[in-house]
Amino acid sequence: MTAPVAHWLDNASFPGSSDRTAEVTNPATGEVTGRVALASAADAEAVIASAAAAAPGWAATSVAARTQVVFRFRELLNERAADLAAIITAEHGKVLSDAAGEVARGQEVVEFACGIPHLLKGGYSEQVSTGVDVHSKRQPLGVVGVISPFNFPAMVPMWFFPLAIAAGNTVVLKPSEKDPSASLWMAELWREAGLPDGVFNVLQGDKEAVDALLDHASVKAISFVGSTPIAQYVYERGSAAGKRVQALGGAKNHMVVLPDADLDLAADQAVNAGFGSAGERCMAISVLVAVGPVADDLVAKIADRARGLVTGDGTRGADMGPLVTRPHRDKVAAYVDAGESAGAKVVVDGREVDADGAADGFWLGPTLLDHVTPEMSVYTDEIFGPVLSVVRVETYDEAVALVNANRYGNGVALFTSSGGAARKFEVDVEVGMIGINVPIPVPMAYYSFGGWKSSLFGDSHAHGTEGVHFFTRGKVVTSRWNDPAVKPQGGLELTFPQNT
Template sequence: MTTTAPADVRTLTHWVSGAALPGSGDRFSDVTDPATGAVTARLPLASAAEVGDVVAAARSAFPAWRDTSLTKRTQVLFRFRELLNARAGELAELITAEHGKVASDAAGEVARGQEVVEFACGMPHLLKGSATENASTGVDVASIRQPLGVVGIISPFNFPAMVPMWFFPVAIAAGNTVVLKPSEKVPSAALWIAELWREAGLPDGVFNVVNGDKEAVDALLTDPDVKAISFVGSTPIARYVYETGTAHGKRVQALGGAKNHMVVLPDADLDLAADQAINAGFGSAGERCMAVSALVAVGDIADTLVDKIAERARALRTGDGRRGCDMGPLVTRAAQDRVTGYVEAGEAEGATVVVDGRVDTFDADGEGFFVGPTLLDHVTTDMSVYTDEIFGPVLSVLRVESYDAAVDMINANPYGNGTALFTCDGGVARRFQNEVEVGMIGINVPVPVPMAYYSFGGWKNSLFGDTHAHGTEGVHFYTRGKVVTTRWPDPSHRGVDLGFPTNG
């Protein structure tokens, strides 16, 4: 891949065995500021051989880290947590500069990632096994969980900090070593996190960052020393990652795309629903796998609800995320072109463009990658704005006559990531959460991302693999179980030690 970066722009690195490592090849890509369009850095793209060297470093670090006591591993996690709390603002600024999301959204991303760090600080409890004395005469049985080895994390551009933090705190606390391949569009957050781990006292080689494109991804998927892969991205790539990784003997959790519905029933508080549709549809410029992109209005409320949403959408200020705007740019020019292309297609297929973000005004310098909040009405399920994941600030309104029709629409969709129901009827809500075929459900909550001690993941084409992210399922993904059956002759106890027992 060629680069158009100015000659004096900084060149980024990889991070291997506790230190920055320059790329050794001649392939680079540009990192841009999406609010201005300016190139801010050159990123080395690792070859398969370079990825192999990084994996080898992680493999060498694994035995010592695996055998480090849970107490000491947890102490490192706690130090990392305290450092991140103190310096979260720095990380949020990096995210805004490379992804474009507004400062408050970037700060929220860091906070949600920190929740998983805090969850992983409880690993001594989470890894407790079980034991049965005298399962048979003189025979005891115990279950234990042990780490896998080297694990790979392939993360997307839309959450440069939070999504990697869904995985690596749990993996590291459980005793694994990590190779993180961040999106080449937003690499700086991963490198910043690597330096924070070093400051927290994590041994060299336990957390590594390799930058790259498909060549690096394929190298991680096929390297025999990588035991597991965690991936978040679009559904076609998630399927490829899952099939390739499992074909090479790896555990894989591959979280894919989504088409998240928000159903609004006639008894709902329409002002609340309109507020939450704005938040869920246009937060982070719609570049969220949990964004609401399909609003399903049930009965005769559609006209009123569309008017309320349109009024709020027109009041939003789009621009540079560092200027206190409500919504920032899309991540690249290609993303901008993709989103505007879908709006054009929707209009051509018969949707009504109520609010047109293609013709908005933007508070920014230069030529950033902006599309303002866009609201489409009278969308039908055969239009591309409904069938495809747009990944931009486009909210489509579909009109149905009944609750049953809304549920049928959701269940017929090939995605099953998240959905929300807005109602004041508890009985209907209880029925909805039972009947809808989706992995994460919100009742009057538009973006039902679970807390870290629950697990994140969808159904159908939104997840490939059997294990969700973080929570108990995350702990199980990064460990494997053993059952130990023991019989001993009568033990004798010798020696005297009056010191206080410790678990170090």
């Protein structure tokens, strides 16, 4: 039996002392391909201690030297991106082209981090008062923890660790135990890029590892992406321990289609955004809001496209792969059962898919439900699978009210030919990320990613300038240097200082 997928400490694989492990499977075959170590408290202590020991030296390293390491990581990742994509497909199940896209979007943040000298520079004001100057600076926090989900084992960690490292912090990454191997591949790439021991570390595990990061005094900040209940737990426990926390939670993203929209474009994008990566995206479109008379034509067009998709093994040219585990596949299918029982019409039934893959794969094909209403569980809950629900409304105002009444506020899209309607929609909706004729409005790396309401706990979004600020602390220095040619200076004055 091969050794479990291990932790990463001091730029080397670290097996740890725990005897607890979890299965790692290939979702396209159902085969158990390995096991991953689940950290004990002692394992977590060892990994965090390594990061803490490395923190002062890395923070003292020049910005130029840190940037050179990040740039070398970028170059190595460009050369070997296909290798990382293959690892993602083998453990997550998404098709190879989608895995390659994940790596490319993560690389955007690496490239943004290469510009960290400009992002870290402070300001300087001379002679703000007589003989007084003021300047500002940003400094690293120390050890930061990154807790990432199964659906993007490379991209989501890369939303955080490039900026954290470039800013002078050390990192402990806790990847999902469902697809852990990408984390070690990236750790090895950092070592090859010249990153010193202890700057990038991996702690494999489950809740015990998460709690260790949330509670440990040496960990100063936590970045988390996952479901809303866990995001809230991470935020509350981490904040109670005095940490800075950004916890990105779940979503129920709507796509509103107005009567003047290009219905063929809308249908194409609804399929792309609803069924890409088997719907296992926090930015997936899971609700299509058909306004007025467009519903029948739009549903027919989406159904026609969805029936033509090939569900199968991501290494064999399929359009959509399996779900990540069998329990998750069965949970998603149960939502379809519940929607049907509640009165939704199953237009395309993914439960009956004939997949191009092994019989034991975790298959569920594209599923389209029409006449869904807001009280149904297929509408209220984040399903995280290839299920697209159609809700019919009569007016723009009804559509906006539906979006705003939802507990989530991660992403939303509007399809229209009217610039006026688009401009009004941007103002009216209570959602953090908005697409206009764009179904998955994930911002570029130099903007920040994050939602509203129950889709985000904490005040800071991911990457962009907000990401830089999250991983640094600001200082403002007010200084006065006496001019030896001017005497006398000083003297007693107990009034509040004023700028004169």
